[in-house]
Amino acid sequence: MTPFTYARAADPASALAAASAGARYLGGGTNLVDLMRETIERPAALVDVTSLSAEITETAEGGVLIGAAARNTAIAEHRLIRTRYPALSRAIVAGASPQIRNMATAAGNLLQRTRCAYFYDDEGSACNKRRPGQGCDAIDGFHRMHAILGASDDCIATHPSDMCVPLAALDAIVHLHGRDGERTLPLTGFHRLPGDRPDIETELRPGELITAIELPASPLAARSTYRKVRDRASYAFALVSVAAALEVEDGRVKDVRLALGGVAHKPWRAEKAEAALRGQPANHAAFLAAADAELADARPLRDNGFKVELARRTIAAVLGELAGEVA
Ligand SMILES: Cc1cc2nc3c(=O)[nH]c(=O)nc-3n(C[C@H](O)[C@H](O)[C@H](O)COP(=O)(O)OP(=O)(O)OC[C@H]3O[C@@H](n4cnc5c(N)ncnc54)[C@H](O)[C@@H]3O)c2cc1C
Ligand code: SF4
Numbered sequence: 001m002t003p004f005t006y007a008r009a010a011d012p013a014s015a016l017a018a019a020s021a022g023a024r025y026l027g028g029g030t031n032l033v034d035l036m037r038e039t040i041e042r043p044a045a046l047v048d049v050t051s052l053s054a055e056i057t058e059t060a061e062g063g064v065l066i067g068a069a070a071r072n073t074a075i076a077e078h079r080l081i082r083t084r085y086p087a088l089s090r091a092i093v094a095g096a097s098p099q100i101r102n103m104a105t106a107a108g109n110l111l112q113r114t115r116c117a118y119f120y121d122d123e124g125s126a127c128n129k130r131r132p133g134q135g136c137d138a139i140d141g142f143h144r145m146h147a148i149l150g151a152s153d154d155c156i157a158t159h160p161s162d163m164c165v166p167l168a169a170l171d172a173i174v175h176l177h178g179r180d181g182e183r184t185l186p187l188t189g190f191h192r193l194p195g196d197r198p199d200i201e202t203e204l205r206p207g208e209l210i211t212a213i214e215l216p217a218s219p220l221a222a223r224s225t226y227r228k229v230r231d232r233a234s235y236a237f238a239l240v241s242v243a244a245a246l247e248v249e250d251g252r253v254k255d256v257r258l259a260l261g262g263v264a265h266k267p268w269r270a271e272k273a274e275a276a277l278r279g280q281p282a283n284h285a286a287f288l289a290a291a292d293a294e295l296a297d298a299r300p301l302r303d304n305g306f307k308v309e310l311a312r313r314t315i316a317a318v319l320g321e322l323a324g325e326v327a
Contacts, residue, residue, distance in 0.1 A: 002042040009047050012177050012209055018047035019207035020179065025049045027069070027108030030100050035113065040122055040130060050105060053212065056080060062217035065175075068107035068210045072163065073098070075106060085215055087166035087224035087243045094228040095162035097235055107210035110164060110174065110190065111202070114157035114265075115237050117142065128154045129198040139301070145239065148298040148307045150264040155198030156301065159191060159266050162228060166243035167213065168267035169259035170221050178208035187213070191266035198265070220245045220255055227318050228261070229310060238262035240311045246322035248282040256319070260294075263311060270294045273315065282323040284316055291315040 007023070009015035015025065024043035026032060027050060035041040053067030056078045064080050075081055076092035092101060118125035118137045126135035138146055138156055146156040164187065172187040191202050204210075215221070224245035230236040241261035247254045256277050258270040273294035280286040291312040298308045 001037055002039065002044070004036070004043055005045045007045070007047050008051060009049050010051060012052060012211060015047055015049050015052065015209050016177065016179065016207060018045070019209065021045070023047040025107075025209065027105035028071070028100075028103035029108075030096070030104050031108060031112040038120055038122065040120065049107070049209065052209075054105075059214065059217075064215045066106050066213045066215070068105060068175075068212055070106045072096075072101040072104040072106070072109060075163075076101070083222065084218075085166065085170060085221045085224060087169065087221070087226040087245065088163065088215070090226040091162040091166045091228070091241070091243060094226065094238075094241075106163075106213050109161055110167075110187075110210065110213075111204075112161055113201070115160045116146065116157040119157065129157060129194075129201075132197065132199050142303070143301050144303045145237065145262075146301065146304055147264050148300045148304060148311070149260075149268055149295075150193045150266070151299065152194045152196065152198070154196050155194035155265065157194065157198065157265055158262055159264065160237045161267065162226070162238060162241060162261060164191070164267040165241050165259050165261035166224065166226055167215075168269045169243040169245060169257040170218060170224065171216055171257070173214040173216065174210060175212040175214060176204070176208050177211045178205050180205075182211075184214075187267070188269045194265045201265075218245070220247050220257060223247065223322060224257070225318060225322060227314055227321075229314055240307055240314050242311075242314045242318045244315075244318045244322060246282070246319055248323055251281055253277045253280050253282050253286070258290075258294075258315065258319075260311060260315075263298075263307060270315070272296075277319075282319075284320055287316040287319040287323075288312065290319075 023045035054069040273290040276293040277290040
């Protein structure tokens with residue numbers, strides 16, 4: 001591990017000042033410290049931002065504001081989240097372990113890095129995300145877990161977060177504080193597709209601090225859920241996951257929100273499926289057709305073609321569950 005200094009930020013201003021001087025933000029440390037141990041990340045200075053707001057409060061508009069330092073467990077267990085955004089609660093509980101969720105923060109979860117094994121193998125593998133221009137050993141290598149949507153010739157990694165999938169489905173907004181003041185970004189525009197710069201993973205500006213995540217008011221979100229399909233029942237990242245919310249009126253889909261995890265470099269908002277479904281009968285055939293509309297763009301590789309059918313069936317099963325079908 002490379003030597004580093006450690007300080008605690010008392011407020012956003014002191015965090016921003018430390019970042020301007022070159023420090024990296026430290027949340028629960030469950031991802032960053034692992035990457036430092038592996039020398040994938042080598043910050044010379046860390047500024048601990050866990051003393052920033054961890055509050056989970058109702059907004060004046062009836063949504064919920066989650067402080068950046070809120071622990072994943074606190075979010076999953078909060079009454080407002082469990083009752084108004086159950087998909088978020090379920091997604092968090094489907095991830096990692098209780099001990100890790102007790103430490104991990106809301107902001108850190110957004111910025112956790114891919115679990116591509118070649119990314120972690122600094123000594124022996126080529127990885128454009130670690131070293132731009134080096135190549136990507138995953139493309140012809142072991143890529144069963146990798147992306148089927150939105151990948152590039154330079155990187156086929158997936159974003160590993162469960163929490164971000166319902167955040168993408170439920171129109172979450174990320175609150176940021178930087179040198180030029182405060183701004184917001186929709187969660188769906190926060191993470192980037194890899195293109196030819198997979199090392200640049202988000203739209204964050206240098207030193208910008210995440211201060212909160214906002215969930216807008218949404219009656220639809222109260223009927224939301226999350227399903228994660230993985231190799232083991234616990235302690236495994238998603239092969240495919242689905243977050244969905246559905247409103248049915250007179251047997252037809254009045255409104256729907258859908259996002260996928262485990263399939264792309266970012267949490268994947270399934271807008272084509274949503275558009276295909278609005279106004280259609282709320283039945284299995286329509287759910288499969290909507291999944292097909294989204295997955296028509298899938299570009300599977302040698303070993304991950306199964307994800308296309310897995311995503312298709314999981315989308316239909318989750319929508320069926322929300323519609324009250326037996327799934
Ligand atoms: C064994 C194991 C299994 C796991 N399984 C899963 C799983 O199944 N599903 C899942 O979703 N996740 C899983 N995780 C990942 C876990 O959810 C993340 O490690 C965690 O969410 C990261 O949060 P953190 O607060 O610890 O972030 P940190 O490690 O502290 O930081 C992560 C990144 O966020 C940045 N950062 C932190 N706070 C801020 C801020 N306020 N503003 C700007 N940048 C900030 C840091 O600089 C760093 O780049 C697993 C992790 C482990 C170790
Ligand atoms: S898929 Fe991305 S993270 Fe994995 S080796 Fe290729 S460039 Fe690196």
